[in-house]
Amino acid sequence: MKVGFIGLGNMGAAMAANLVEAGHDVTVWNRSPDKADALVETGATLAQYPADAAQGDVVMTMLADDAAVEAVVFGEHGIAGAPAIHVSHSTISIALAERLAATSGGGFVSAPVFGRPPAAEAGQLFVIAAGDSALVDACQPLFDAIGQRTFRIGDTAPAANLVKLSGNFMIMAAVEAMAEAMTLAEKGGVDRKLLLEVLTGTLFGAPIYRTYGEIIVEDRFRPAGFAAPLGLKDMTLADAAATRYGAVMPLLGIVRDQLRSAIAVDGEDVDWAAAASSVRHASGIALKGQ
Amino acid sequence: MKVGFIGLGNMGAAMAANLVEAGHDVTVWNRSPDKADALVETGATLAQYPADAAQGDVVMTMLADDAAVEAVVFGEHGIAGAPAIHVSHSTISIALAERLAATSGGGFVSAPVFGRPPAAEAGQLFVIAAGDSALVDACQPLFDAIGQRTFRIGDTAPAANLVKLSGNFMIMAAVEAMAEAMTLAEKGGVDRKLLLEVLTGTLFGAPIYRTYGEIIVEDRFRPAGFAAPLGLKDMTLADAAATRYGAVMPLLGIVRDQLRSAIAVDGEDVDWAAAASSVRHASGIALKGQ
Amino acid sequence: MKVGFIGLGNMGAAMAANLVEAGHDVTVWNRSPDKADALVETGATLAQYPADAAQGDVVMTMLADDAAVEAVVFGEHGIAGAPAIHVSHSTISIALAERLAATSGGGFVSAPVFGRPPAAEAGQLFVIAAGDSALVDACQPLFDAIGQRTFRIGDTAPAANLVKLSGNFMIMAAVEAMAEAMTLAEKGGVDRKLLLEVLTGTLFGAPIYRTYGEIIVEDRFRPAGFAAPLGLKDMTLADAAATRYGAVMPLLGIVRDQLRSAIAVDGEDVDWAAAASSVRHASGIALKGQ
Amino acid sequence: MKVGFIGLGNMGAAMAANLVEAGHDVTVWNRSPDKADALVETGATLAQYPADAAQGDVVMTMLADDAAVEAVVFGEHGIAGAPAIHVSHSTISIALAERLAATSGGGFVSAPVFGRPPAAEAGQLFVIAAGDSALVDACQPLFDAIGQRTFRIGDTAPAANLVKLSGNFMIMAAVEAMAEAMTLAEKGGVDRKLLLEVLTGTLFGAPIYRTYGEIIVEDRFRPAGFAAPLGLKDMTLADAAATRYGAVMPLLGIVRDQLRSAIAVDGEDVDWAAAASSVRHASGIALKGQ
Structure with missing residues (x-):
């Protein structure tokens, strides 16, 4: 063609x-x-x-x-x-x-x-x-x-965009969930890498948990595969869709704040997985390499 | 033995x-x-x-x-x-x-x-x-x-309990994420079953998304495989661990509210996946069969 | 002039x-x-x-x-x-x-x-x-x-707009706080009107609590003094400012969802104080007159 | 007697x-x-x-x-x-x-x-x-x-305790609202002291806004008038009441996390108003005197 x-x-x-x-x-x-x-x-x-x-x-x-x-x-x-x-x-x-x-x-x-x-x-x-x-x-x-x-x-046609935005939201939701679970585990004395092995070895064997889980375990937020400001842009598009269609999305609200925080505290050049750094910082855990 | x-x-x-x-x-x-x-x-x-x-x-x-x-x-x-x-x-x-x-x-x-x-x-x-x-x-x-x-x-020994509570939290987090994404999709004109097929066919191919995703698509919250009050009990144990260890967990706060809402609105006999009903109700979508 | x-x-x-x-x-x-x-x-x-x-x-x-x-x-x-x-x-x-x-x-x-x-x-x-x-x-x-x-x-000049948006956010925050406290009180057997009297008679004697408190006690959301869609518009402007300036505002995220829910469930013609209806509905309390 | x-x-x-x-x-x-x-x-x-x-x-x-x-x-x-x-x-x-x-x-x-x-x-x-x-x-x-x-x-008798817990929740809700509004204002170039003057000079003239507003403007979290761990204890009692009575309280969830964060990051000896420090930190603003 x-x-x-x-x-x-x-x-x-x-x-x-x-x-x-x-x-x-x-x-x-x-x-x-x-x-x-x-x-x-x-x-x-x-x-x-x-x-x-x-x-x-x-x-x-x-x-x-x-x-x-x-x-x-x-x-x-x-x-x-x-x-x-x-x-x-x-x-x-x-x-x-x-x-x-x-x-x-x-x-x-x-x-x-x-x-x-x-x-x-x-x-x-x-x-x-x-x-x-x-x-x-x-x-x-x-x-x-x-x-x-x-x-x-x-x-x-716009239905495909809605699916795409939903999928990106799901990724950020999984990042937030892992970030919180790893923070809880780590503060309670369980190595976060070990927690990830249990999760991916049992119920959470999807690519998304393996790929992003390792990034979060290692705090490997630079260089960015997909930069946090672009991630925030996508979540803001999802938010606009939620307003337009009348959908209530509290978890979307959280991940948007985590991305804002990652950008404000860690910088514009981090990967969108750095949304995970927010609960770390808030819980008094330093990022690796800092 | x-x-x-x-x-x-x-x-x-x-x-x-x-x-x-x-x-x-x-x-x-x-x-x-x-x-x-x-x-x-x-x-x-x-x-x-x-x-x-x-x-x-x-x-x-x-x-x-x-x-x-x-x-x-x-x-x-x-x-x-x-x-x-x-x-x-x-x-x-x-x-x-x-x-x-x-x-x-x-x-x-x-x-x-x-x-x-x-x-x-x-x-x-x-x-x-x-x-x-x-x-x-x-x-x-x-x-x-x-x-x-x-x-x-x-x-x-308690480290194993912390991992278990973290895992159950992760399940509820995935339920909330799916509930929000499906609500957004549905209100925007995309069938939620189709959204689930895309998600599980691409990045979210883990058992947890298939099992719970189908329950949520069908609003199949009765009979309960694991009852909502027990789920709320587990999330409250995770919350107590978060207070004890000093972990910040906003998503945990959300899923606890969704479980409280499911019990208050839908009844004590629903499955803990009925946490997904809360954003449905809040967005003006009736559950199937109601 | x-x-x-x-x-x-x-x-x-x-x-x-x-x-x-x-x-x-x-x-x-x-x-x-x-x-x-x-x-x-x-x-x-x-x-x-x-x-x-x-x-x-x-x-x-x-x-x-x-x-x-x-x-x-x-x-x-x-x-x-x-x-x-x-x-x-x-x-x-x-x-x-x-x-x-x-x-x-x-x-x-x-x-x-x-x-x-x-x-x-x-x-x-x-x-x-x-x-x-x-x-x-x-x-x-x-x-x-x-x-x-x-x-x-x-x-x-735009600083005045930022103050205005902040003030409107503060009003919605007070509405949400009252809605949650009244819901807790009511479900625990305390009349919400009595709770409001205690609050305004002690620490919360500001006009905002009296004016909006009575609206919420009575579920008097129609006719709208300031319509919910306009309130949501203002909160969305505040949200855009938060993204622009890098401010983390989880409570803003909540009130935006409550407004979306009020519009989706109660209709476009309600007052923005109907944001308070969302926790009522979610907690299984019917609005007065319904 | x-x-x-x-x-x-x-x-x-x-x-x-x-x-x-x-x-x-x-x-x-x-x-x-x-x-x-x-x-x-x-x-x-x-x-x-x-x-x-x-x-x-x-x-x-x-x-x-x-x-x-x-x-x-x-x-x-x-x-x-x-x-x-x-x-x-x-x-x-x-x-x-x-x-x-x-x-x-x-x-x-x-x-x-x-x-x-x-x-x-x-x-x-x-x-x-x-x-x-x-x-x-x-x-x-x-x-x-x-x-x-x-x-x-x-x-x-317990109804009085429920009113007390509701009131303490309302105080923390006002602290969170002010913290977010001041953070937005400050990052947008408006002095937070000036914002407080506008708020208390217009719609928010209650003692709670004057007393806590000044503490937050000055980051005057030590010595504690009421220590953060006691505040967190009260919010946890309110949370237990919410579970018991089936009340949905997302804002309560937020303030509990802010108190956990204040204790984890700033220490156990801060006033409960230090809940306000959490959105500051998350937005990349240093506390005064740090």
Whole structure:
């Protein structure tokens, strides 16, 4: 297929590379064009403007936040009026997803993903797709190139964003739960690493507990895999959705405060798992290495 | 080995049966002696008093709460002065575990378990053991008969209780997280069953999410597998441990309120997973079947 | 002074009337011009466009939210380029206050007020003013006409908005505290009216406890003096400020959820004091009259 | 009247002195008898045992916690079987108040007080009394000697304890609200002293906001007027009441965590107002003098 890809950060560059490798005709665009060099070497074409990447079948966007998406869609030389189906992989607000669905010329599919950069490189992301089913069908070969499995959420595009925000909230909820349990254990004389072994060896054998559990045990919050301010941004999008739809979410309130605290006390450069540092500090436990 | 077993509820009866089947010489006691009938038929001996079950190598207790344990240990004809090693499987307070450790005549091992009745029947519990290592070694054949794996937490017996309380807190934390995410999804137009499929199919593939997730999706809170008042009791023990050790646990505060609310609104006979009903009610969603 | 007044709701109409009565030359504008009839009868002039009300010394705005303020300032025939000092009385976001301060032609003063409609009618509001001190000095005669006292918060205009948001948060915090204490008392057999008498008769003799306490005792949430969705809007502005400045505010998180719950369960037309209904419902207490 | 007084701490000694001054025949007892010296000099009699102070019309107890009250009532030479009416001023659990009411020989009145030591010295306490009305009538002259006003809560003695616990919760709720608002203001560039002036000068003119507000503005947490561990004990009694009666109290959960954090981070010797330090620390603000 003839596909454009806009946004070549850690995630986007890996996803675009997999599209190239799968044999698609890929045109890329990034605000800093040098990020495209490696892709161009493997056969991708560099576009001058976002709109240039949206003249084929599909254009995918993978960007940091609402503002970045709005810039490439509605900004000068944006993709707003272009003929390609717009597939949005970014974690954005429900409100922006609705606006994109309502204004897209070529059709709109929301397709946020679960997975960190190594999963993106391996083509092992999970794709959460929603939108008109004919459009999603058309995009399925592309999703197969970047992910291990696609979940279809229905015809209403923003529903996929809601699922993505819910999933990110669940991750932070698990981080908070581990942080509190480890703090209780440690202050009561039980090594937190041992507690994690028991948890993951019994009822909590999911990847999320292993991956984040080790980060928390080691206080390994730098360098950030996913920075705390981005995590706070996502939780604020979830909070806006909760207000919009009338959902009561006290645990969401807690994790937002923990992220604010991590940023205020530990700095902007920590991983979002540093939300776990807040109950440590509040309980009088120093972080390792401090 | 010559072993006594005190407390023949759903969990205890299944554990005692596995000890009999493994060839041990088992003497049982229960406040309502008729609960022992089936075990006696398979070869167990019925004791008249708790102390009579504590004259062998080991006496195990599996009871509902601190008061029940205090009664069989320190009450009339209790096991307090008996020669057997006391292995406590009950979910009890840190304070009582300390008292039992300090006063036991034959030695004391704390060995709470993870697993619901079907796991107990299958001999597939997880045993969390702490105490003098020679004592734990001596009990290992018994743990092998009731469980699939034993985690050793160290020499201080109450440490095992702290791990058990932490684990139960983690379960309630996962229930709260799912309840909030499903409420957000549902109010935003996404079926909660579909959300659960995405979660368990991606990052949250642990048994706890499958088991409790289905209960929450279906609002299947009756009959109770583990009743909400018992869950609240456990969370209150965790809270007492947090005060004792100086741990800050805001999420624990939330789940305790959700359990109080479930009991106040839905009744005492609901499963502890009904903690999930609180954010439903607060968000204006009726439970299924209401 | 020659002063314009934009926004003639319950609060604004009363404030404008006091300006007329104090002898100022008042030009008014409202989206629905019929709201100006009574004022015109007493001597005010009706403007065709917002900008027409901003040609004198000062133009005051008292509107429902950010969007309404943006419309009269930056919209067609807005006051953005007009010569008058812009005094903003509305409860708006820190971000909008900054933008207004940065773009105002005639100078900008933030002057949100504390007080409900009866206080506005009596000219007994509290004015919270911030901005260039010469500008605030110039506006002082106007503040004296609408309020009983002016608090000056400094040179940076948005600081007054931050104080206003903090004050509204404090009101909701007191509502939540009373709601929880009354629920505890009532479920324990103590009449909530009696509890309120003890509280206001001892340590809590402030107006806020008397006024809101009686509303909560009586579950008198309709008609709304200040509607719950507006209260939630204010708490969301406070939340945005907390994120912006890095402040941890768990109690703010709670009151936001209580407001969401009140709206979801009781409806959009309840007073913001209906935040108190959430712990009632969660504790299994029916509201009076239900 | 012939009255005994047990417990001569800061509060109790001042209360007993006012009884002597009002002309009553006062017998005192304290675990450390030297605390009675000043009272004996003014005419009080020193008892050898608690029971010796309970042979007259009334015996009052003012002690630190449940354990201390249990010791003087049910311990050796305790007042349990004595003929005097037992008036309990201590802040104790609902459960203990019920037990005292059920077992008292001479009748039982619960009469906890609001007020700090200076109010006790001035005879200006608020007395919260509950119990059989004939008994309360009999004690009224004594309450008049120690307090400025008596609130009668009804016939069920523990109801007075519930009101006292509710009031202490309200104080901590106000502390938390001020701490969060001041933290938000300070991080946004508004002096917290100025914010307090606005709050107490407008809607929050109650003594509680002035007294605690100044403590919080100055971070004046030492020496403790009422120590944080005692405050945490009271909040834990309120929590036990919430569990017992089925009341949902999320704000109570927060203040308990803040007190745990203050003790863990700042030490056991801080005032309970140091609960305010927790959001400061979490938001990256250092306490004054640190």
